[in-house]
Structure formats: structure tokens, C-alpha cells
Amino acid sequence: MRKFIIIPFLITITSCQGGLAQEKNAKLIGGYDNLFKSISRETFLPKNCDVDGRVFVRFTISEDGSTNDVSLAKGLCPEADSIALVIVKRLKYSPSEKGGKAIAIKQLLRVPFKKE
Numbered sequence: 066m067r068k069f070i071i072i073p074f075l076i077t078i079t080s081c082q083g084g085l086a087q088e089k090n091a092k093l094i095g096g097y098d099n100l101f102k103s104i105s106r107e108t109f110l111p112k113n114c115d116v117d118g119r120v121f122v123r124f125t126i127s128e129d130g131s132t133n134d135v136s137l138a139k140g141l142c143p144e145a146d147s148i149a150l151v152i153v154k155r156l157k158y159s160p161s162e163k164g165g166k167a168i169a170i171k172q173l174l175r176v177p178f179k180k181e
């Protein structure tokens with residue numbers, strides 16, 4: 066087993082309805098730095114997985130801050146793909162707001178895997 070470091074990168078995909086952008090962006094509870102520091106210390110992949118690259122995961126942050134509709138946008142190898150999907154399914158956010166009301170928002174998370 067080899068150890069890999071996961072480095073997060075988040076791309077927010079928003080739609081502009083009626084010419085108004087959202088007023089408050091969704092924020093990951095606990096922050097991305099803390100999340101990925103703990104994951105990178107504990108993540109091991111089999112030797113047969115050559116994972117230099119990134120996994121892209123698409124998902125929706127719902128009005129209650131949970132992640133829904135989690136799917137693979139671009140995979141790397143089955144092991145890395147499944148780790149990235151599990152990570153995103155466990156995330157909890159404070160939701161985006163528009164006009165003082167919580168709204169659902171689509172996002173894309175890029176999870177790079179690098180050999181340690």
C-alpha cells in the first residue's frame with residue numbers, strides 16, 4: 066500500500082436567476098483545510114492504482130446544507146474514485162442564501178491525488 070496526499074480544490078457552479086447572483090455562498094462546516102489534512106493522513110490506496118491526477122466529483126448542496134446528487138464527473142481509477150465520492154457524501158455545509166432564503170447550489174470538487 067502507498068500513501069497519497071489529497072489536495073482540495075473547489076469550483077462553484079452557480080446559475081444566475083433573474084440577473085441576481087446569490088447573496089451568501091455555501092461554506093463547508095469545519096473548512097476544507099481541516100477536512101483534507103485529516104483525510105491525507107489516513108488515505109491509502111493499493112499499489113496497482115497509478116493515481117497521479119485528479120478526480121472530479123459533481124454534487125448539489127441542498128437547502129439544509131447536506132450533499133445530494135453526488136456523481137463522478139471525471140474519474141482516475143476505481144479506488145481513487147470511490148474515496149473521492151465517499152468524501153463528498155460526508156460533507157456538511159452551511160447553505161447558500163439568496164434573498165435571505167436558503168437555496169440549493171451545484172458544485173464541482175476537484176480532488177488531486179499525489180504520491181507521497
